[in-house]
Amino acid sequence: MATHTTEGERYLHVLAVPFPAQGHLTPLMRFCKLLLKHYQNRGSLRVTFLDFYPPNDSADHSFSFKFHHDRLLQRVRFPFPNFSQQLPSLQTFFDSLLCIESGLHQLIQFFNCHGLPVTCLVTDFMTTFPTQDVADKLGISRIALFTSSASRLLLINYASQNDTFSIEQVMDAINSTERRDEVFCDSVPGLPRLLNKDLPQFKHITDDTRTVWEFANRSWKACNSRAHAVVLNTFEELEPSACGLLSDDCDVPVYDVGLWIESLSGDTSTSMREEDERCIGWLDQQPTSSVLYISFGSTTMLSKGQFEALLHGVIDSQQRFLWVLRPGLIDDIDYCSASKEIISRSENRGFVVDWAPQLRVLSHSSVGGFLSHCGWNSTIESIANGVPILCWPYFADQHMNARFIVDEWRMGLQFKHTGEGGYLVESYEIETAIRSLMEGEEGSILRKNAHALKQKSSQCFESSGSSLLKLDALIKDMETSIQ
Numbered sequence: 146m147a148t149h150t151t152e153g154e155r156y157l158h159v160l161a162v163p164f165p166a167q168g169h170l171t172p173l174m175r176f177c178k179l180l181l182k183h184y185q186n187r188g189s190l191r192v193t194f195l196d197f198y199p200p201n202d203s204a205d206h207s208f209s210f211k212f213h214h215d216r217l218l219q220r221v222r223f224p225f226p227n228f229s230q231q232l233p234s235l236q237t238f239f240d241s242l243l244c245i246e247s248g249l250h251q252l253i254q255f256f257n258c259h260g261l262p263v264t265c266l267v268t269d270f271m272t273t274f275p276t277q278d279v280a281d282k283l284g285i286s287r288i289a290l291f292t293s294s295a296s297r298l299l300l301i302n303y304a305s306q307n308d309t310f311s312i313e314q315v316m317d318a319i320n321s322t323e324r325r326d327e328v329f330c331d332s333v334p335g336l337p338r339l340l341n342k343d344l345p346q347f348k349h350i351t352d353d354t355r356t357v358w359e360f361a362n363r364s365w366k367a368c369n370s371r372a373h374a375v376v377l378n379t380f381e382e383l384e385p386s387a388c389g390l391l392s393d394d395c396d397v398p399v400y401d402v403g404l405w406i407e408s409l410s411g412d413t414s415t416s417m418r419e420e421d422e423r424c425i426g427w428l429d430q431q432p433t434s435s436v437l438y439i440s441f442g443s444t445t446m447l448s449k450g451q452f453e454a455l456l457h458g459v460i461d462s463q464q465r466f467l468w469v470l471r472p473g474l475i476d477d478i479d480y481c482s483a484s485k486e487i488i489s490r491s492e493n494r495g496f497v498v499d500w501a502p503q504l505r506v507l508s509h510s511s512v513g514g515f516l517s518h519c520g521w522n523s524t525i526e527s528i529a530n531g532v533p534i535l536c537w538p539y540f541a542d543q544h545m546n547a548r549f550i551v552d553e554w555r556m557g558l559q560f561k562h563t564g565e566g567g568y569l570v571e572s573y574e575i576e577t578a579i580r581s582l583m584e585g586e587e588g589s590i591l592r593k594n595a596h597a598l599k600q601k602s603s604q605c606f607e608s609s610g611s612s613l614l615k616l617d618a619l620i621k622d623m624e625t626s627i628q
């Protein structure tokens with residue numbers, strides 16, 4: 146990396162490349178803002194952030210140079226499919242990644258010609274192949290952002306190095322619905338005993354869990370040998386074993402510098418959908434800790450049967466609720482009438498939105514619990530706000546996150562009786578679990594534990610806090626590499 150001078154001033158120019166889905170874009174944007182905030186007193190840092198928009202046709206690979214200037218943060222629009230509406234097939238995904246490579250070359254050349262050379266790429270782990278290749282070819286450092294937990298990365302690290310942990314075993318474990326509760330492996334250093342049901346799987350997207358595991362392993366090998374550093378949105382006190390082992394055992398420096406929510410007061414929204422602010426006014430009128438917030442993130446899909454069981458369970462629990470009924474969440478459903486049905490059966494106890502300002506919701510004093518699919522962002526946003534979770538994990542790392550929420554951090558509940566594939570939950574069980582979380586003794590213990598974690602998460606950015614120290618080290622590392 147090289148430093149550059151505008152009117153005698155040294156500066157770093159970071160080009161940030163997200164993976165275009167909500168759960169990936171948000172943490173990268175937050176990380177860039179964190180860097181800008183903490184870099185303020187050291188010198189100049191510019192960040193150029195790639196914003197993706199749907200291309201007009203398959204040949205539309207050109208950048209649109211409409212800079213959105215926020216002084217040091219500028220955004221460049223780039224044509225790329227938006228995966229937040231629907232997850233792609235793997236082939237579409239790989240094809241799309243290829244178009245990033247040529248586009249990135251063009252953009253970096255553009256900046257070179259205009260006296261703003263890029264000094265560092267900060268890019269999503271999922272984009273490792275195109276972006277690490279570009280970085281290597283142009284001699285630019287690349288920092289990889291891994292948007293899930295340290296424990297998930299530790300599992301990838303282990304799987305990519307140990308042939309005994311074969312993909313055949315993984316596939317067998319994932320496909321054995323009747324052996325979901327059996328132990329898969331209790332010897333992955335740094336991880337609790339893994340059950341078959343904890344393993345990341347992607348059957349509902351592509352029926353090709355194998356390809357995704359292999360893709361993750363290959364991406365990690367490339368990061369571990371070629372990236373300048375890896376950044377994680379977690380903190381040492383939350384995942385001590387995983388964070389410790391990653392920083393001791395990996396060839397690449399790994400910086401656990403999260404949680405970024407806490408350190409970014411006044412964080413502006415990074416939503417790809419329009420947030421319905423009316424729910425905040427409704428929350429203002431509800432008693433403290435009385436509302437269950439229900440959201441399954443940006444990509445998870447429920448069947449109509451699951452939705453109906455959930456609706457019965459929520460209504461029968463008699464609790465107040467705020468429900469994100471995202472268009473696309475349920476196949477084969479008329480959203481307008483589903484939403485009216487929820488409202489009419491709730492007797493004013495409920496509020497339904499297409500998309501919520503989730504951080505504001507979770508930090509609202511009326512919210513007392515979160516029924517969540519356990520995506521990593523939702524998990525850490527709940528931790529940062531001390532809200533206990535009722536876990537309904539669905540795919541990817543969500544099952545593993547749920548295990549940590551329930552067994553390691555003891556700030557959540559999981560349904561006991563699951564049916565085929567683990568996804569069919571009976572409505573009486575949903576009702577009972579919601580009551581336990583919101584009004585039972587168990588719920589108040591979980592709430593206390595969640596509050597204790599919230600305290601720890603806010604301390605990590607106080608002076609000498611673990612994340613602040615790591616962030617300082619990362620910034621020094623970035624500066625050293627540009628001498």
Ligand code: UDP
Nearest residue numbers: 168442443444469500501503520521522523
């Ligand atoms: N989110 C939001 N409003 C909603 C639902 C979700 O802003 O109504 C945000 C949420 O705050 C989180 C992200 O969408 O930052 C979802 O990421 P997560 O990792 O939890 O799940 P994913 O969508 O990747 O499955």
